[in-house]
Amino acid sequence: MKETYSRTKPVWARMNEEERKATMEYGERYKKFLDTARTERLAVTEILRQAEEAGFKPLYDMKELKPGDKVFWNQKGKSVVLAVIGKKPVHDGLKIVGSHLDTPRLDLKGNPVHESDGVVYFRTHYYGGIKKYQWTCIPMALIGVVYTRSGKKVEINVGMKDDDPVFYISDLLIHMAQDQMKKTLAQGITGEQLQAICATHSEENLAAKDALMKFFKDTYGIEEEDFATAELELVPATKSRDVGFDRSLIASYGQDDRVCSYANLEAILHAEPGEYTQAALLTDKEEIGSYGNTGMESSYFVKVVMKMLALQGNGSLLEFYETMENSEMLSADVNSCMDPMFPEVTEKDNSSLLGYGIALTKYTGARGKAGSNDANAEFMHKVRTIFNEAGVAWQIGELGKVDQGGGGTIAFMMADWGCEVVDCGTAMLSMHSPYDLLSKADAYETYLAYKAFFESR
Incomplete structure (x- = not known):
């Protein structure tokens, strides 16, 4: 023993x-x-x-x-x-x-989808204690459930398969971050800046957000109001990996x-x-x-x-x-x-x-x-x-x-x-x-x- x-x-x-x-x-x-x-x-x-x-x-x-x-x-x-x-x-x-x-994770807000200058975002509210700056510039998966107006339960799991798209929270490039770099780590990224990019494509006669909502409707049967009765989480899409030449550690x-x-x-x-x-x-x-x-x-x-x-x-x-x-x-x-x-x-x-x-x-x-x-x-x-x-x-x-x-x-x-x-x-x-x-x-x-x-x- x-x-x-x-x-x-x-x-x-x-x-x-x-x-x-x-x-x-x-x-x-x-x-x-x-x-x-x-x-x-x-x-x-x-x-x-x-x-x-x-x-x-x-x-x-x-x-x-x-x-x-x-x-x-x-x-x-x-x-x-x-x-x-x-x-x-x-x-x-x-x-x-x-x-x-x-x-800890990022939960989608009840009215999460919005567009700014041609980029469509998910607004989030972080869950649990996190260092907010760590959650930028990494691939994220969207996982959870949505209930439609008719009561249908729709399960969503996008980002974990190798051929899935992922979602992404941007950070300020170093070349323009002089003011940001003077802030404390806690202030460098705010909770309201934890917004994940989820689309940019528009279609003829449709803005980028409207095109995304059309995709939700065609693919999942989800309308914008349905997000109010959803429980959707953004989690890191990185898979578990061994760490070190001796494979003694696990990162996940x-x-x-x-x-x-x-x-x-x-x-x-x-x-x-x-x-x-x-x-x-x-x-x-x-x-x-x-x-x-x-x-x-x-x-x-x-x-x-x-x-x-x-x-x-x-x-x-x-x-x-x-x-x-x-x-x-x-x-x-x-x-x-x-x-x-x-x-x-x-x-x-x-x-x-x-x-x-x-x-x-x-x-x-x-x-x-x-x-x-x-x-x-x-x-x-x-x-x-x-x-x-x-x-x-x-x-x-x-x-x-x-x-x-x-x-x-x-x-x-x-x-x-x-x-x-x-x-x-x-x-x-x-x-x-x-x-x-x-x-x-x-x-x-x-x-x-x-x-x-x-x-x-």
Whole structure:
């Protein structure tokens, strides 16, 4: 069994050849998932496809639950819960791994199409925390759904195939950017300037915008008013790629938090059914505070647990809270990695290192731990023991220096119900950029960690 904790020896150097092979194979499956699950809707579709192939059935159709049953809950096509019923009653507690499927992007506004000097643009509103200047001059794909006046659902996915057109947000050329270059990075590109070029051709007797709207009508049956009832996202069209001669890293859009979500999926599919019910929670809206009826601030997870309790003869609100107090959870979200190019923002001895295993994070929050769950020592010890006994490579991590960084996860929401929770996920570089970077070894250890947690007592 490999050494599980080290600040001097990377995971790859601790692995045997079989483990290295498994790491690289996992990386290929993960990249395929990233390129398929470009939005939270597409992620749910792919997750349910794999789950149903593995024998998971809708929880809302079940009449009873017995040990070994595999069930799922689809929350409006944007969040999903997968559960494997344990030998003990659900009331005795759950083993939960909670990750999120949404990731920073650009959403089209309700009235997005406009023309300026012969160029047709999509107006956007950015979703989640981004550095706006990073989203210019890259190929973008348009993915989502539109509902027409008649109620027809139209699915759009343009930009990910090699022969698809892409969309593009321009930036000012360096030759004329003297004034722009004097601004701060935050001011150089404004939110209203994140407008994607989508057409320029006009036709006889038609302006460029009118020609584009005619194309929408002829191709999709969409009229301009229909954009008001659409949910369309612009996401980077760049495919996932290996980085480095040794192919040790993966660069891709959306790895926060789909690296943890994919590990969560693989873990629930491959874990041995345990004493306790295992629940893979893959939720939406984390990047904007977990609001909305598909985010963790809503009641859908409560309903999922109470439904499972009811199918075993329980189901009161009191029994829900008792169940949660008996439950344990890994808040499966990414952490920052120490970047040797920007060492001034991290305190090296307490920061995650690239390629050193899954990051166990006692607290998140900002400055005085504001907004943090701050896991207790007893649960930290239990999780560490699980990882050590299962041979999982792990490390500690925090989000930057005390007065520098900060961030939050869904951990505190689950803790509000009495659940034991600790943040635990993959460390990465360039988080929230259009092309995040992380270690294949860390991604694989994340999967091993969640699987070991599901199987633990």
